[in-house]
Amino acid sequence: MCSTHREHALSRRAFAGLAAGAALMLTPLRSTASGVIEAMGVTCIDYRLVDDAMRFFDGLGLTNEYDELALAGASLAAVSPKFPKANAAFWDQLAISKNLHHIKKVIVLDHRDCGAYKVAFGKAFAAARDEETAQHAKVMKTLKAKLAKQHPDLEAAFYLMALDGTAEKIAV
Numbered sequence: 676m677c678s679t680h681r682e683h684a685l686s687r688r689a690f691a692g693l694a695a696g697a698a699l700m701l702t703p704l705r706s707t708a709s710g711v712i713e714a715m716g717v718t719c720i721d722y723r724l725v726d727d728a729m730r731f732f733d734g735l736g737l738t739n740e741y742d743e744l745a746l747a748g749a750s751l752a753a754v755s756p757k758f759p760k761a762n763a764a765f766w767d768q769l770a771i772s773k774n775l776h777h778i779k780k781v782i783v784l785d786h787r788d789c790g791a792y793k794v795a796f797g798k799a800f801a802a803a804r805d806e807e808t809a810q811h812a813k814v815m816k817t818l819k820a821k822l823a824k825q826h827p828d829l830e831a832a833f834y835l836m837a838l839d840g841t842a843e844k845i846a847v
């Protein structure tokens with residue numbers, strides 16, 4: 676959606692009153708006719724990769740066709756016992772995305788040098804690339820298994836982004 680359209684939609688919302696405004700919040704500003712989209716995209720909150728993450732999903736052909744969820748650690752947020760509130764948020768938001776937009780897939784985009792991973796594991800992996808990749812793959816595998824159990828109808832794909840914005844698919 677272009678920013679002009681979004682601003683216009685927001686200014687209309689300003690006139691619509693509180694109740695109508697709340698209703699709009701639950702409705703995508705622009706959606707396909709059926710309200711069905713492809714995926715939910717999960718990223719870390721990290722400010723360094725916000726634009727790269729958007730370009731990544733654009734590159735998958737998902738421009739304005741994915742629900743966006745940003746939680747510190749991405750895959751880690753979903754399953755780490757260190758972040759119970761993020762765990763709850765992940766599974767709640769996934770259910771909402773599924774109910775509202777009938778997503779078929781969850782695409783998880785972790786990134787290297789992730790602060791949340793450092794908090795959870797007490798170690799920085801940036802200097803040990805293979806070890807860092809393995810750590811993400813292990814967490815992703817845990818998430819994949821939990822997704823398969825709780826949402827067997829959803830596909831899952833996992834990627835790891837470097838700080839230069841390039842992403843590699845992680846087979847789990």
Ligand SMILES: [Zn+2]
Binds near residue numbers: 791
């Ligand atoms: Zn991060």
